[in-house]
Amino acid sequence: MKNIAILCDSNPVTKPRPTRLIGMLQDSYNLFVFGKECSPIQGVQTFSFPPSKSASQRSAKEQEELELACKNKDFDKLLYTLNRLVLKKSLLSLQTLDLLIVEDITLLPFALEYKDKHPQAKVMIDLREYYPLEYENDLRWLETFGAFFEYLCSTFLPQVDHALCVSEGIAQKYQEVYGICPSLFLSLPPYSSLSPSKNTKIELIYHGLISPDRESFNLLEIARELKDGIRLNLITLSNHLSFLQDFYSQAQKIPSIRLHQAQKLEEIIPFTNAFDLGLITLKPNGFNNTHALPNKFFEYIQARLGVISTPLPSIKPLIKKYGIGKVSKDFHTQSLIELINSLDLKEIKTFKNNADIASQTLNTQENQKKISNLIAKLLGEKNDLA
The missing domain is CATH 3.40.50.2000 (Glycogen Phosphorylase B;)
Incomplete structure (x- = not known):
């Protein structure tokens, strides 16, 4: 060897x-x-x-x-x-x-x-x-x-x-x-033998780092304007302690948000399988954010979730190719909110089934x-x- x-x-x-x-x-x-x-x-x-x-x-x-x-x-x-x-x-x-x-x-x-x-x-x-x-x-x-x-x-x-x-x-x-x-x-994460979950209400999930340079307070803005029947689940970490504390303080006051404890790396995919849509909210406010293709994108797919994202150039073609979700018309947070509120369970089921197929290769x-x-x-x- x-x-x-x-x-x-x-x-x-x-x-x-x-x-x-x-x-x-x-x-x-x-x-x-x-x-x-x-x-x-x-x-x-x-x-x-x-x-x-x-x-x-x-x-x-x-x-x-x-x-x-x-x-x-x-x-x-x-x-x-x-x-x-x-x-x-x-x-x-x-x-x-x-x-x-x-x-x-x-x-x-x-x-x-x-x-x-x-x-x-x-x-x-x-x-x-x-x-x-x-x-x-x-x-x-x-x-x-x-x-x-x-x-x-x-x-x-x-x-x-x-x-x-x-x-x-x-x-x-x-x-x-x-x-x-x-x-x-x-x-790409390891293959997980999972099936898409079945929910009667729409469960969004965002997991990963939050920070000022990612403009992560837009997650709270999204949650405040979600229509009835949609909930935003959050598993968040940050290298900025004061930022994280401020974020949590505001998040706890928003009824449509549910905060979850951090999960170990090997547990994140089976844990998030219970939800419906993985969320990516990055904006083109810097070179790395503009061209990001983050771990969470592929973890969402292995968890058999649909993906809702801003139109990042590395992500938009993959969402279209595999039929696993939608991207907002532009990078404004309001466009993401309008997109999420326009979705129905039937459409989301198609995204999740397509994610199940994509998981076989990704x-x-x-x-x-x-x-x-x-x-x-x-x-x-x-x-x-x-």
Whole structure:
């Protein structure tokens, strides 16, 4: 068996893409998974390194020092942190890696350093967003951490052997700016043996992160104007504690909203199977939001839900192709409200039945074939799954 390392600057078992990638590869390769506070993974050798302080945990002085380092282009201070040096030591102690798959661009320099010492090794990166514009509406971020991510992309991306990307729009941007040609690798979940639910009232569900840059208060605006017989269920998380608290405070006052506890990654699809329609409300208020093709879209399909979305360019064609829902006529929240209020149970049943059909192909089995082909090509192997 070939030896593959997966590098995550987080706990991989809490993130959909690395978790599913591990599941797709662990029976065919010897896996070595590196993660920040990495949880044990059965059948996989894991290497854990300590966490670093998040933005909310840093003092004002610490934050100022990091931003100053960015402005001075002293990027090593952000890159070679004490916790990542623990990762580096463990990684370089391995002698026989054939492929390193990088799930977070902050760890790409360490993978390339390994390749420098072991030229036979290949490096692949999974680009989950366009990093230099992650918070593009924040000028201070663009001038500091945005500059850091631009440095990572311009310096290290041209050295990778292959790249994966979550959507065509983001892949095209990387190709235009950095000259790499990523393969589209959709965020497909494992197949779930479920049937569409049967409800007498329309149950909407939104699950996932909420934040100011996603304009997530539009969920509350939608809920306030839902007609009788429609309820909005919410499973929300946020990296902004005060934003989440304010959101919850307002949501609890809206009768058409039902708040649910967070679910584990493997439980989210069976839990949401009880509902009817999955909701996506992103607006084109930044490059990454405009070209998003989020995990939840495919999780809604596996849960046998119809999908109601704004007309995002990566989502609109898929909804039309599979007949699994509708998109609003434009990106205004009022257009989403009008669309939702116009739906009836018969139409929704058709969406859910079509999602049931689409679930047969939009799952990790298809991704497993694709990643196996890519790895075999990189390593010069014959692929038995082709």
